[in-house]
Amino acid sequence: MPFQYVSVDEAIKQSGVRMVVVGGVPSPWGEAAKGILHVKDIEWAAVRLVYDSEPLAQWAGQRSGPVLVYNDERPRAGWAEILLLAERLAPNPSLLPNDAADRALVFGLAHEICGEQGLAWSRRLQLIHAGLDSNGGFPGRIAKYLAKKYGYSPGAGANAGSRTADVLHMLASRLREQRRVGSRYYVGDAFTAVDIYSATCMAMLSPLPPGQCQMDATMRAALEWRDAQIEAALDPILFEHRDRIYAERLELPLSL
Numbered sequence: 360m361p362f363q364y365v366s367v368d369e370a371i372k373q374s375g376v377r378m379v380v381v382g383g384v385p386s387p388w389g390e391a392a393k394g395i396l397h398v399k400d401i402e403w404a405a406v407r408l409v410y411d412s413e414p415l416a417q418w419a420g421q422r423s424g425p426v427l428v429y430n431d432e433r434p435r436a437g438w439a440e441i442l443l444l445a446e447r448l449a450p451n452p453s454l455l456p457n458d459a460a461d462r463a464l465v466f467g468l469a470h471e472i473c474g475e476q477g478l479a480w481s482r483r484l485q486l487i488h489a490g491l492d493s494n495g496g497f498p499g500r501i502a503k504y505l506a507k508k509y510g511y512s513p514g515a516g517a518n519a520g521s522r523t524a525d526v527l528h529m530l531a532s533r534l535r536e537q538r539r540v541g542s543r544y545y546v547g548d549a550f551t552a553v554d555i556y557s558a559t560c561m562a563m564l565s566p567l568p569p570g571q572c573q574m575d576a577t578m579r580a581a582l583e584w585r586d587a588q589i590e591a592a593l594d595p596i597l598f599e600h601r602d603r604i605y606a607e608r609l610e611l612p613l614s615l
Contacts, residue, residue: 362393362614365404367415370428376403376448379419379426383615384578385562387472387479389425392441394555394609399449405614423508438473439466442552454552465551468533471526472556478530481522482563483509485589486581488516495584498577524592530557531594538596543603550608558604561597564589567605571612 370377376396380389396403408424409415419426420434427435427444435441446455456462472478487506489496497505505511533545545553566572566582585593605611 361610362396362403362405365406367406367409367412367418370404370406371414371418373404374430376401377428378403378405379408379415379424379428380405381424382407384574384582385559385566385572385613385615386424387556387560387563388438390559390562390613391438391473391552391556392425392427393614394559395442395445395454395552397610398452398454398555398608399445401445401449438469438556442469452550454550454555456547456549456551458547461546464546465553468530468545468553469556471529472553472560476522478523478526479560479563480509481519481526482560484511484516484519485523486563486584487511488513488519489584489586490581491516495581495586497581501581520586520588524588527589527592527594527597531592531596534596534600535594543600550604554600554604555609557597558601558609561601564593565598567611567613571605572615573612574615 365373365377370379378392378396380386380393406415408422410422416422418434419428419436421436423436425436425441427441429444429448435444442454446453455465470477474480483505486496487502487509488511490499490502491506493499496502537543537545542548544550545557562572563582564585566574566579
């Protein structure tokens with residue numbers, strides 16, 4: 360569903376669903392949240408993150424995105440909180456299986472993609488580490504800012520590439536096994552939140568082409584930086600899945 364960008368003041372005054380989003384970059388968490396709202400046909404208004412806006416920080420409870428606010432309820436910032444709120448607001452189509460074991464599998468895979476020390480988190484640390492070493496990744500100024508914000512340490516940065524590669528291998532193996540048994544999705548035979556998270560997270564390794572994702576050239580180059588370990592872990596099936604999910608389920612071009 361198309362959405363509109365509104366000012367900070369407008370977002371605070373409105374009711375319904377509003378979401379703070381990071382502007383200019385295809386944040387995996389933000390694009391996944393947009394995708395969930397789109398699939399569920401939930402009307403919402405977007406407000407771009409303004410880092411020096413005190414009213415926005417007080418309303419959202421932090422200087423980050425995505426943060427989803429529904430009416431006067433507490434802000435939701437975590438990927439699982441946003442998903443569960445969307446499930447409550449629009450139960451159908453559900454992005455969570457009814458079967459308890461499959462539901463647990465969805466949350467487990469989703470954490471490996473979106474959670475702390477997961478794919479997106481680790482890849483961000485890797486890009487910070489490379490940027491601080493002037494060896495690719497984020498430009499130095501951005502790397503320094505993100506390092507302070509997300510608990511970077513040299514040890515964590517040095518290990519982030521291996522962790523990223525491990526999760527990529529796991530996801531590719533999962534997709535290949537699912538393909539072997541005749542499924543196009545990560546869990547069972549149904550489209551779930553995991554398919555959205557995986558598709559949007561690929562932007563941390565190779566953003567969609569400019570016609571579908573217009574963004575700053577410097578930031579695109581930063582996200583496309585990959586070392587040999589990551590190159591070896593990037594099974595084509597991950598991008599095949601991404602492209603199909605965007606073509607069939609999500610909205611293009613991206614609105615950043």
